[in-house]
Amino acid sequence: MNDRKQHVIKMAHQLFTDKGFQNTSIQDILDYSGISKGTFYNYFSSKNELLITLIKTIYKQLEQDRNELLIGQDPSDIDVFIKQIELHLNTNRANKLISLFEEVLILNDADLKQFIKQGQMRILHWLFLRFIDIFGENKRPCLLDCAIMFMGILHQNLKYQAIVPESNASINQIVRYSVERIMKMVEEVSQSGDQLIPPELLDHWLPDSKNPGPAFQQQLYHTVLTLKKQIKNNNEESKYLDLLDFVQEELLNSKEPRKFLVESALLSLKGCEPSFEQEILQNLERLVAVFFSQIEETS
Template structure:
């Protein structure tokens, strides 16, 4: 990616945070980044594509750094998983990705909502794969259920934990608490045999052939 395009992405990201994605026009981006309309459309087909590039760039860097935390570490150690989740969630907040996620989630833009949905499925797949590292095979039929619950517990618990302790409070206690509760639950599920969703359904939700164009890892060709 050339420096000029990177500058446009950075400037647009700043405008989206300050003004909101919907309230920021392409003309605003042109004026703030100092480029022509022709240059903009040489880089991006639309404002939506620009936002997707922001998400891709942030997630790709986070994912690489998060996965690098496994190098030389024991993947079956819950503390490593806790460290990875803490890093992922902290990175998303530091990169100011959460407000953009929330704006898209509550918008009527189906293209962007589909894109965000795929990102959520990717998170669930990663949770499922990492929980498999931490549990024995008897728990594996219940891993998607556990991943969905872990995601929900994290999001809601962090929200209220920071409301009580301030936005600057460390989220590590919440992450540690949530992971340990899910692991405790997974110890008991094989006994009850209760399953809501089979892990295999992720292959239907996230088929590579249907999501390639919206893949977080897709490299820009412009």
């Protein structure tokens, strides 16, 4: 990435943590980082896209650091787990990521929402896998529930601890307290046999990068179908049908999907706007974007 672009991201990050995302105007970013409007829109299509790249860089680093803590250690060692959680929390706090996340979830930007939700899903997935390390494969059925509840317990404890006037508890204490609770809870839940969400559902939520998950397949299939129905009356019917088929085929069954071809196809489809409902076409675009972002992450 460009040095200059990097610099803009850094300055924007500072502004976001100082004044909040919403409360930072693009003009602020321009002034603060000393670039012109034209350049900004050359780098990013919007403030949201800037935020996405910002969060991506932070989290890529975090996941790497977090996994390094595990190298050469016993994965069932609870102290290692606690260290990893603390790393998470400290990163979050240092970058004020939580408030940024919350802020973003409000915005009516589908892309951004999708992106954040996937990030949370990845954390949940990681937590689930670590719980299996720690508590054992035989407790698997209840461990997704427990991972979900652990996030709730931890966040809530942190939130109210922050309000306490003279906060006498360190992050370490809160994490240890929360971990203590979840350890007992895992025992209790696994004995009771209760289950809210079977862990298999994780695969639906978190499409395997190279092998798109069934949920993704279904969504794509459904979207394409809806679009196909809408072009019934068009005179260039077959052309658009072929384009849609191509996109679907390339995403689902090609080993190395060619991004440029798919995007070109989308562009052509857009050219026939009146035939399509705007919303559905945007859905397709979103799906394609999600698909390729996952490809690029893993490579």
